[in-house]
Amino acid sequence: MPEIDTQAFLRDLHELRAIGRYRTGVHRPTYSPQDMESRRWLMQRLEECGLAPTIDGVGTVFGRHPGEGPHLLVGSHIESQNEAGWLDGALGVVAGIALARAGLPVDVCAFADEEGHFDVGFLGSRSAIGEVTEAEMDASRNRTDGTPLREAIAAAGLAGLPRMRLDSGRYRGFLEMHIEQGTVLEEAGLRLGIVTGIVAIWQWRIVIEGQQDHAGGTTMAERRDAGLAAVRLLAAIDEAFPKVCGERSTWTTGRIALDPGAPSIIPGRAEILFQFRDVSVPVLERMEATLRALIRESNRRERCKATLEAISCATPALCDPGLMGALSGAAETLCPGGWQTMPSGAGHDAQNVAKIMPAAMLFVPSIGGISHHWTEDTKEEDLALGVRVLGAAAERALA
Amino acid sequence: MPEIDTQAFLRDLHELRAIGRYRTGVHRPTYSPQDMESRRWLMQRLEECGLAPTIDGVGTVFGRHPGEGPHLLVGSHIESQNEAGWLDGALGVVAGIALARAGLPVDVCAFADEEGHFDVGFLGSRSAIGEVTEAEMDASRNRTDGTPLREAIAAAGLAGLPRMRLDSGRYRGFLEMHIEQGTVLEEAGLRLGIVTGIVAIWQWRIVIEGQQDHAGGTTMAERRDAGLAAVRLLAAIDEAFPKVCGERSTWTTGRIALDPGAPSIIPGRAEILFQFRDVSVPVLERMEATLRALIRESNRRERCKATLEAISCATPALCDPGLMGALSGAAETLCPGGWQTMPSGAGHDAQNVAKIMPAAMLFVPSIGGISHHWTEDTKEEDLALGVRVLGAAAERALA
Numbered sequence: 001m002p003e004i005d006t007q008a009f010l011r012d013l014h015e016l017r018a019i020g021r022y023r024t025g026v027h028r029p030t031y032s033p034q035d036m037e038s039r040r041w042l043m044q045r046l047e048e049c050g051l052a053p054t055i056d057g058v059g060t061v062f063g064r065h066p067g068e069g070p071h072l073l074v075g076s077h078i079e080s081q082n083e084a085g086w087l088d089g090a091l092g093v094v095a096g097i098a099l100a101r102a103g104l105p106v107d108v109c110a111f112a113d114e115e116g117h118f119d120v121g122f123l124g125s126r127s128a129i130g131e132v133t134e135a136e137m138d139a140s141r142n143r144t145d146g147t148p149l150r151e152a153i154a155a156a157g158l159a160g161l162p163r164m165r166l167d168s169g170r171y172r173g174f175l176e177m178h179i180e181q182g183t184v185l186e187e188a189g190l191r192l193g194i195v196t197g198i199v200a201i202w203q204w205r206i207v208i209e210g211q212q213d214h215a216g217g218t219t220m221a222e223r224r225d226a227g228l229a230a231v232r233l234l235a236a237i238d239e240a241f242p243k244v245c246g247e248r249s250t251w252t253t254g255r256i257a258l259d260p261g262a263p264s265i266i267p268g269r270a271e272i273l274f275q276f277r278d279v280s281v282p283v284l285e286r287m288e289a290t291l292r293a294l295i296r297e298s299n300r301r302e303r304c305k306a307t308l309e310a311i312s313c314a315t316p317a318l319c320d321p322g323l324m325g326a327l328s329g330a331a332e333t334l335c336p337g338g339w340q341t342m343p344s345g346a347g348h349d350a351q352n353v354a355k356i357m358p359a360a361m362l363f364v365p366s367i368g369g370i371s372h373h374w375t376e377d378t379k380e381e382d383l384a385l386g387v388r389v390l391g392a393a394a395e396r397a398l399a
Numbered sequence: 400m401p402e403i404d405t406q407a408f409l410r411d412l413h414e415l416r417a418i419g420r421y422r423t424g425v426h427r428p429t430y431s432p433q434d435m436e437s438r439r440w441l442m443q444r445l446e447e448c449g450l451a452p453t454i455d456g457v458g459t460v461f462g463r464h465p466g467e468g469p470h471l472l473v474g475s476h477i478e479s480q481n482e483a484g485w486l487d488g489a490l491g492v493v494a495g496i497a498l499a500r501a502g503l504p505v506d507v508c509a510f511a512d513e514e515g516h517f518d519v520g521f522l523g524s525r526s527a528i529g530e531v532t533e534a535e536m537d538a539s540r541n542r543t544d545g546t547p548l549r550e551a552i553a554a555a556g557l558a559g560l561p562r563m564r565l566d567s568g569r570y571r572g573f574l575e576m577h578i579e580q581g582t583v584l585e586e587a588g589l590r591l592g593i594v595t596g597i598v599a600i601w602q603w604r605i606v607i608e609g610q611q612d613h614a615g616g617t618t619m620a621e622r623r624d625a626g627l628a629a630v631r632l633l634a635a636i637d638e639a640f641p642k643v644c645g646e647r648s649t650w651t652t653g654r655i656a657l658d659p660g661a662p663s664i665i666p667g668r669a670e671i672l673f674q675f676r677d678v679s680v681p682v683l684e685r686m687e688a689t690l691r692a693l694i695r696e697s698n699r700r701e702r703c704k705a706t707l708e709a710i711s712c713a714t715p716a717l718c719d720p721g722l723m724g725a726l727s728g729a730a731e732t733l734c735p736g737g738w739q740t741m742p743s744g745a746g747h748d749a750q751n752v753a754k755i756m757p758a759a760m761l762f763v764p765s766i767g768g769i770s771h772h773w774t775e776d777t778k779e780e781d782l783a784l785g786v787r788v789l790g791a792a793a794e795r796a797l798a
Contacts, residue, residue, distance in 0.1 A: 181616030199615060203662055214771060215651040216598060216676055216744030217580035220641075222768065227652050228637060235634035238627060242619075252614040253626050255660040263602055263653040263672045263710075273662045277615055311662075345615030369621065372613055 025374025057161035059112035077114035085376020125349035173358035183369035192339035193363030197279035210304035212268025227267035246283035317351035320358030330392035424773030456560035458511035476513035484775020524748035572757035582768035591738035592762030596678035609703035611667025626666035645682035716750035719757030729791035
């Protein structure tokens with residue numbers, strides 16, 4: 001079993017935490033000075049471990065192992081959400097450093113902008129598998145302040161650099177260690193999660209058109225209240241979805257906007273952002289069929305017209321059984337009975353890398369399930385156990 | 400029966416429609432140049448009819464009959480909503496001119512800012528009954544552009560003018576003719592509505608506090624989804640209110656705001672603007688008790704905390720039975736079987752005047768129920784019938 005220096009691993013994590021510190025978390029939005037400082041810090045660490053570091057035209061940092069293969073690719077992302085936690089992304093990158101330091105034949109990567117500060121989405125990992133066109137980059141903007149991606153890249157000193165492409169033939173596969181961002185492990189009293197797949201998000205916009213009217217002059221019978229039709233539809237979804245969902249499906253109404261949204265005006269229009277997630281396409285299709293049936297039923301029942309628009313319907317990324325076997329074997333050796341398999345409800349770079357090579361993920365518990373918030377945290381003994389399991393699994397996968 | 404010159408009445412309405420014309424409607428926000436022009440136009444008309452016109456420190460135009468009493472007060476308001484209809488308010492004021500022209504002993508008033516461009520609310524009629532303090536005026540601003548009320552009054556040339564107070568002892572009562580702003584009369588095939596009372600609006604803010612979380616990492620069982628709790632509460636209201644409401648009660652959810660309102664974030668907070676209206680206090684109290692019970696039930700059932708805040712709980716203004724009798728007697732004489740009694744779902748200046756003297760309202764049909772929109776309209780024969788009924792009712796009330 002490889003000797004992982006967990007003290008050096010934790011020291012690295014804390015050093016990285018100091019870059020862009022925000023309360024007990026970090027604020028390192030993509031291409032910010034703090035983000036670029038963290039990328040330079042990473043390149044130094046990779047060099048110290050004997051890897052050849054590069055940064056590419058979108059900011060992805062890559063450390064190439066100089067020796068013979070077979071190789072594994074290990075990593076995640078290094079920028080953070082705004083005023084967010086210290087482990088999301090950083091953990092998987094620093095775990096890669098730890099494996100390289102232990103002498104394992106791994107390349108380490110920190111894919112740019114997994115957090116989606118720019119609207120291209122998963123810029124680094126999608127670019128690295130050849131999915132991002134120049135035109136897509138030309139059109140992309142920062143979701144918060146509207147800065148064009150090209151401008152932000154130039155300001156960060158990355159203009160003109162080539163974009164790296166992953167050579168799938170070089171690798172046995174990709175390993176990404178990450179915090180769970182939920183409470184499944186914590187509530188089960190477990191310390192490790194072997195990810196079976198990354199759920200696909202099927203995101204919808206539901207628009208309901210009624211008739212804007214005066215809330216006093218218009219009787220209940222006369223109304224075509226788009227807001228009320230929206231409430232009834234969402235209540236019907238709330239009732240129907242538990243009967244058709246999978247064991248770990250989730251569904252979420254993130255936004256309900258009534259137009260004009262004034263106290264004494266019957267809403268003439270309602271817009272709903274609704275999504276569901278699962279790792280199984282048949283389950284996703286069952287939920288879609290239910291949603292469509294409920295919208296048809298709404299249109300039969302209500303004096304408002306509901307229409308459904310698919311914003312995105314991705315394919316779930318299933319983890320590689322061989323790599324999962326290596327992870328669960330290592331977990332059972334180092335922490336017998338202390339792990340379980342589970343899907344990832346959140347998206348990760350691994351879902352993109354999985355399109356060109358075997359990929360797998362290892363979760364460690366999130367205290368209180370908190371993430372995307374500066375209070376995000378994980379016990380140090382769980383972080384240390386996780387990186388040791390990742391190292392042992394890498395050794396098994398490379399054997 | 401008084402001889403109402405309906406041709407002159409319609410001519411006045413069309414002249415006033417030309418001031419601030421917007422498509423087939425008008426745009427005369429309070430204290431705008433168009434609004435002030437319409438107030439000057441009104442003062443000239445009042446003078447021609449033998450009344451002594453004044454304008455007061457908030458812009459209310461008042462025409463005083465020079466002769467012996469008993470008197471009636473007749474009027475409404477003259478400013479419009481933005482880009483709105485030609486009859487809302489204007490009809491009741493021009494009807495007052497018509498009654499004065501016919502020699503009836505009426506004072507005519509156009510109360511300022513019934514439409515609430517300034518946040519003091521019903522500025523003119525509330526000021527005229529002594530309800531608006533100087534401090535309230537100091538604090539009031541335009542709801543659209545934030546201009547302080549004092550500044551707007553000064554810019555309109557009204558600074559320093561005294562505010563008029565109605566002398567309730569002078570009047571047998573107040574009559575306000577208005578468009579219905581609904582389709583009750585149109586659908587019933589009727590031409591006149593005798594208003595029984597002006598509904599009170601009981602306006603509430605419901606705040607639901609949950610826990611903002613990642614829509615992927617958080618299982619359905621773990622969630623404290625404030626948006627879902629809001630949907631369930633509103634669906635319960637939708638089910639319960641028809642069982643406790645009055646015949647003409649209305650209830651409206653004007654706004655649902657989920658925080659932060661992003662597609663992949665479980666809302667941590669929901670804010671709902673909910674109101675109900677009725678002319679009967681026992682009915683209003685029954686609806687309030689139901690709302691409070693549903694919120695208690697939500698707090699037992701959900702992992703989110705709902706709280707209820709009363710924004711305003713006004714008292715319904717009941718119309719005076721004597722004046723209603725005069726109106727219905729006149730209606731039955733001039734249009735047998737063509738009228739009905741009905742509540743007003745919208746607020747009117749009459750609800751304030753009713754606090755100090757008997758008051759009543761006469762409705763004429765709105766084509767398609769449309770108001771607060773430039774397409775607002777009423778058939779000219781209905782307008783003419785309405786003013787004749789108002790004149791005949793005034794004569795009865797003064798007898």
